[in-house]
Amino acid sequence: MNAIIANRLFKSFEKGKIKALEDISFEVKQSELFGLIGPDGAGKTTLFRILATLLLAESGEASVDSLDVKKDYKAIRKRVGYMPGKFSLYQDLSVEENLNFFAHVFGTTIEQNYHLIKDIYQQLEPFKTRKAGKLSGGMKQKLALCCALIHEPSVLFLDEPTTGVDPVSRKEFWEMLKYLKSEGITILVSTPYMDEASLCDRVALMQKGKILDIDTPEGIIEKYPKKIWSIHASNMYALLQVARAFPNTHTCFGFGESHHLTLKNDEKDYEDFCNYVQKHYKEPFQIQEITATIEDCFMALS
Ligand SMILES: Nc1ncnc2c1ncn2[C@@H]1O[C@H](COP(=O)(O)OP(=O)(O)OP(=O)(O)O)[C@@H](O)[C@H]1O
Known part of the structure; x- marks a missing residue:
């Protein structure tokens, strides 16, 4: 079953001068770890915002868990965990306060969904009274992931979660994603780091609002046309x-x-x-x- 479907999405800004998305179509299967790989300006954030129901496409359709992004936006918001590229945490709240805040917004508690965040949260626990703004880049990303998971979403949108994060934390982060996938969560993750493509089940290579190819990382490499x-x-x-x-x-x-x-x-x-x-x-x-x-x-x- 497909957890995410995008069908011929178009989106432009500044009265059509900036074409952020041009004819974007792809499908993500349930429990798939799907990567959007592309440089700055490729349109990754715009695509996430449309799928997370925060922005309307000009044309085209999209669905998440068989729910329409326009008609069923309220239901989608309950099922989706979204970690935006630009920082999503409250810098002046502590680690614990941030988590409690997100849990409260979604009408749940840390305890209720502890099994999902346990591995990451244990790494954060020694710093639980520290303000989010005072955490290292890697720790911030881990906390942001915990916050995106607190309501046990079925689909996770992660916009450049490893940008600016040290290599060890990047590795740990991807291991966490593998675990979440094994728990049945569908993950759409974007990254400008090409080496991270090999960690995904399938990837879409994106540039200037267009998808250049969609395949498994091995499939993309096999198609390389030259010596x-x-x-x-x-x-x-x-x-x-x-x-x-x-x-x-x-x-x-x-x-x-x-x-x-x-x-x-x-x-x-x-x-x-x-x-x-x-x-x-x-x-x-x-x-x-x-x-x-x-x-x-x-x-x-x-
Ligand atoms: N609100 C906006 N107003 C005007 N232009 C925008 C807006 N949002 C995005 N754009 C433009 O649309 C294009 C795609 O941007 P988008 O942020 O989706 O790309 P991206 O792949 O996420 O890259 P980045 O990592 O730089 O955010 C870029 O040219 C960007 O400048």
Whole structure:
């Protein structure tokens, strides 16, 4: 069964000048961990706001748990946990006060749904009297997740929950999401970090209000259309200049500690490329065929 359906959603701002969403359609199955992957301005927040019934689309339909976002907005709000990207907590309230506040709004108590938040809450408990504004980034995100879960939602909307969070907390956060999924909760999560795509069941790659592709992370990688190589040398900048000057270079981008290279005619150009670099870069360099990452796929699609 589909827990979320978006069908041909359009939304623009400033009298149509900014097209935030253009023909967005996708479905998320029950208990699926579905990622919206895309850079700033892709339209992720706008999409969350429409699905969370906080904003109306110009056209198109959407439903959450088979309820219509327009007609049934009150019922949807009771079933959905929404963690907005911009901070959702009351900075001057303590950890415990924030949780109690959200529980009270939804007519429940911390005790009633403790099983869902137990693992995260135990990490927060030593700081329960600390004001939310004084927590670290990772702790704030954990508290915000607890607050979004307090009424035992069937669907969770998490807008960039790991942005600005340290790598250890990011890892813990994703482990928590896996647990929540195993509890039957459907999760729609957005992230600008391409490496987090592999942690989702399926992802939609988004850019400038459009969906470029929807698939499992493995499916997206399998569809990558070209051979790809990683190149490395002591002077990475000079290597990039030379690699880009080779007439049959298709793309060459800096990628962490190496550059990722594609050639117009794939392996047919490989030898000529190596000879060209040897001639113009003059110093030793390493080249190795690799499997594309989600980021490579994103670049190829955009
Ligand atoms: N209320 C608004 N008024 C005008 N433009 C808006 C409004 N909300 C969003 N936009 C614009 O719509 C586009 C999509 O924005 P959105 O916030 O949905 O993207 P995003 O993928 O969530 O990126 P970010 O992480 O920057 O929020 C952007 O160009 C943004 O500037």
